[in-house]
Amino acid sequence: MTAGAGKKQPVVLHWHFLKNILMRRTTLKELGQSIERKKAELGYSGQDYVARNSGEFRTESKRALLRNIAAAAAERGEESAFKANY
Numbered sequence: 001m002t003a004g005a006g007k008k009q010p011v012v013l014h015w016h017f018l019k020n021i022l023m024r025r026t027t028l029k030e031l032g033q034s035i036e037r038k039k040a041e042l043g044y045s046g047q048d049y050v051a052r053n054s055g056e057f058r059t060e061s062k063r064a065l066l067r068n069i070a071a072a073a074a075e076r077g078e079e080s081a082f083k084a085n086y
Contacts, residue, residue: 055086069084
């Protein structure tokens with residue numbers, strides 16, 4: 001056996017190769033398409049979705065405010081402008 005046999009040799013990557021991976025250029029159109037694909041994977045569609053917030057860390061004053069906003073909308077016979085977890 002020769003010296004160093006069985007040892008893994010380090011991988012040497014050239015800058016031009018890394019540059020293409022790390023500094024990939026994209027257009028705004030491509031970025032938009034990528035975002036739309038990701039939204040579709042997550043089950044969101046269109047522009048009228050809202051990522052749900054559990055409300056777990058809300059202060060009591062914020063919870064009261066959200067309840068009051070919902071109550072005011074209900075008094076007007078309207079649906080609240082947003083879905084809130086109190």
